[in-house]
Amino acid sequence: MARTQGSHSDITGPRIRAAALGLFARHGFAAVSMRQIAGAVGVQAGALYNYTPDKQTLLYELMRGHLNDLLAARAAEMPGADPMARLENFTRFHIRFHIERPDEVFIAYMELRNLEPANFTEIERLRRAYEDELETILRDGVKSGVFAVSDPRIVTYAVIAMLNGVNTWYRAGGRLSLEEVEALYWDMVRKSVSA
Amino acid sequence: MARTQGSHSDITGPRIRAAALGLFARHGFAAVSMRQIAGAVGVQAGALYNYTPDKQTLLYELMRGHLNDLLAARAAEMPGADPMARLENFTRFHIRFHIERPDEVFIAYMELRNLEPANFTEIERLRRAYEDELETILRDGVKSGVFAVSDPRIVTYAVIAMLNGVNTWYRAGGRLSLEEVEALYWDMVRKSVSA
DNA sequence: GTCTATAGGAGGATAGAC
DNA sequence: GTCTATCCTCCTATAGAC
Numbered sequence: 326m327a328r329t330q331g332s333h334s335d336i337t338g339p340r341i342r343a344a345a346l347g348l349f350a351r352h353g354f355a356a357v358s359m360r361q362i363a364g365a366v367g368v369q370a371g372a373l374y375n376y377t378p379d380k381q382t383l384l385y386e387l388m389r390g391h392l393n394d395l396l397a398a399r400a401a402e403m404p405g406a407d408p409m410a411r412l413e414n415f416t417r418f419h420i421r422f423h424i425e426r427p428d429e430v431f432i433a434y435m436e437l438r439n440l441e442p443a444n445f446t447e448i449e450r451l452r453r454a455y456e457d458e459l460e461t462i463l464r465d466g467v468k469s470g471v472f473a474v475s476d477p478r479i480v481t482y483a484v485i486a487m488l489n490g491v492n493t494w495y496r497a498g499g500r501l502s503l504e505e506v507e508a509l510y511w512d513m514v515r516k517s518v519s520a
Numbered sequence: 521m522a523r524t525q526g527s528h529s530d531i532t533g534p535r536i537r538a539a540a541l542g543l544f545a546r547h548g549f550a551a552v553s554m555r556q557i558a559g560a561v562g563v564q565a566g567a568l569y570n571y572t573p574d575k576q577t578l579l580y581e582l583m584r585g586h587l588n589d590l591l592a593a594r595a596a597e598m599p600g601a602d603p604m605a606r607l608e609n610f611t612r613f614h615i616r617f618h619i620e621r622p623d624e625v626f627i628a629y630m631e632l633r634n635l636e637p638a639n640f641t642e643i644e645r646l647r648r649a650y651e652d653e654l655e656t657i658l659r660d661g662v663k664s665g666v667f668a669v670s671d672p673r674i675v676t677y678a679v680i681a682m683l684n685g686v687n688t689w690y691r692a693g694g695r696l697s698l699e700e701v702e703a704l705y706w707d708m709v710r711k712s713v714s715a
Numbered sequence: 716g717t718c719t720a721t722a723g724g725a726g727g728a729t730a731g732a733c
Numbered sequence: 734g735t736c737t738a739t740c741c742t743c744c745t746a747t748a749g750a751c
Contacts, residue, residue: 333716353633355550358744372717374746435630438548476704479689479696483708486685487678494677501674509671513678517712528734553726566729567735575727 338376340366342390345383350428354384354439384436385444391429392451398422399455408466409515415459416514417507419488424503427492434489456481463518473520484514533571535561537585540578545623549579549634579631580639586624587646593617594650603661604710610654611709612702614683619698622687629684651676658713668715679709 344365348357359380363370377383399422404414423430433448440448460481466472474480488510495506539560543552554575558565572578594617599609618625628643635643655676661667669675683705690701 337716351633353548353550355548356634359746360744368716369718370745371719371747375716380745438546439551475707476696479701479704480708482685482689483682483705486688487682490677490681493681494674501671506674509674510678512670513675513712516714517708519711532734554728555726563734564736565727566737569728570734 337366337368337372341373341376342383342387346387346428346432349384349387349436350431354380354432354436381439381441381444384432385440385448387429388433388436388440388444388448389451391426391433392448392455394429395422395455396451399458408462408469409471411462412459412466412472412514412518413511415462416484416488416511419485420491420507420510421503423489424491424495424506430489430492456485459484466518471520472518474518480518484518487513532561532563532567536568536571537578537582541582541623541627544579544582544631545626549575549627549631576634576636576639579627580635580643582624583628583631583635583639583643584646586621586628587643587650589624590617590650591646594653603657603664604666606657607654607661607667607709607713608706610657611679611683611706614680615686615702615705616698618684619686619690619701625684625687651680654679661713666715667713669713675713679713682708 341362345357345362348361348365359373360370362383363373366373373383377386399418402414402418404411433452437445437448460477463472463474463477463480467474467477491506491510495501501509536557540552540557543556543560554568555565557578558568561568568578572581594613597609597613599606628647632640632643655672658667658669658672658675662669662672686701686705690696696704
């Protein structure tokens with residue numbers, strides 16, 4: 326795959342992001358060199374700087390892109406008005422979205438400490454916006470009496486932590502289908518917050 | 521804190537481990553240099569090699585020590601025979617143990633990918649031994665009819681993921697006491713697996 | 716847009732003096 | 734046991750040719 330000279334701006338950019346994503350997820354941001362990324366794409370290290378001003382920005386853009394995708398996909402859902410139905414929709418959506426993007430999810434949680442302060446603040450803002458919807462669902466369900474949740478913020482963290490755990494064991498083509506995974510976690514989430 | 525020559529083998533070893541623990545947790549194994557660790561202890565980089573053959577072993581020993589502490593502390597618990605009582609004991613023990621050691625827990629989960637294969641295998645074996653107890657509790661509770669759990673292995677992962685989430689938000693001296701945190705998570709765990 | 720070449724520094728680890 | 738000095742490798746990022 327050794328590449329000689331030529332112009333490929335339309336495809337090299339996405340290939341760099343894809344290579345960086347996989348390498349960061351597998352080895353960690355700090356452990357991956359720009360030479361490794363370039364090697365995976367088939368260009369020299371210097372060529373990467375036509376697409377990113379530096380390594381930090383490459384990481385930041387990957388995380389920001391992932392969280393923007395998450396918020397956009399979530400905004401496209403139509404969960405209705407009933408808190409229980411909204412919680413089920415949120416749970417199934419979360420599992421489905423995250424299970425399809427293990428590398429992005431891994432990086433977005435593991436590489437926070439490698440973000441410069443300004444970048445960290447923005448990523449946390451986006452994540453917070455996503456978590457806030459779940460907290461609102463829980464509060465609405467408490468009001469209407471279907472949920473028994475003493476501390477909606479903490480329960481939000483607990484539910485999301487449980488759901489994110491899927492990515493530590495799930496492998497496509499494994500013992501359980503996506504529908505079975507969704508059903509199993511929805512059963513646990515429903516029971517854990519129900520009145 | 522600049523140190524001149526002298527012999528301090530009894531205290532330098534623990535101080536190196538403590539410094540490495542804090543730095544690895546804050547910045548990540550790959551992002552921390554041996555010079556940084558030495559600087560935090562107040563020695564020169566070369567002196568570290570009187571205590572560890574290399575950086576990799578330093579990480580491995582930290583993780584192995586943590587998991588051995590975990591298994592020893594767990595073995596000292598006397599949870600009784602009833603599955604529900606054992607699950608409550610496991611839940612409260614897990615939160616209490618992990619909330620007191622945020623750096624160790626963080627490293628033991630985040631730096632797995634920086635372990636050499638042989639070290640990784642051993643760490644996973646220790647973690648697996650801990651998880652197996654929870655799975656056994658769930659299976660016993662299903663047999664006796666107090667738990668409704670379709671897949672004990674997956675529910676084990678889900679419960680542990682939820683409990684580990686404590687460390688992402690808990691801060692000593694915060695809004696909730698340890699007892700309140702334990703009660704909140706135990707309420708969720710109990711409901712999520714109950715028949 | 717990609718290449719080669721390199722600046723300029725930091726990394727892990729070791730040798731030998733004290 | 735710690736220090737200083739150093740080896741050798743690797744790093745990010747840039748400069749200028751094609």
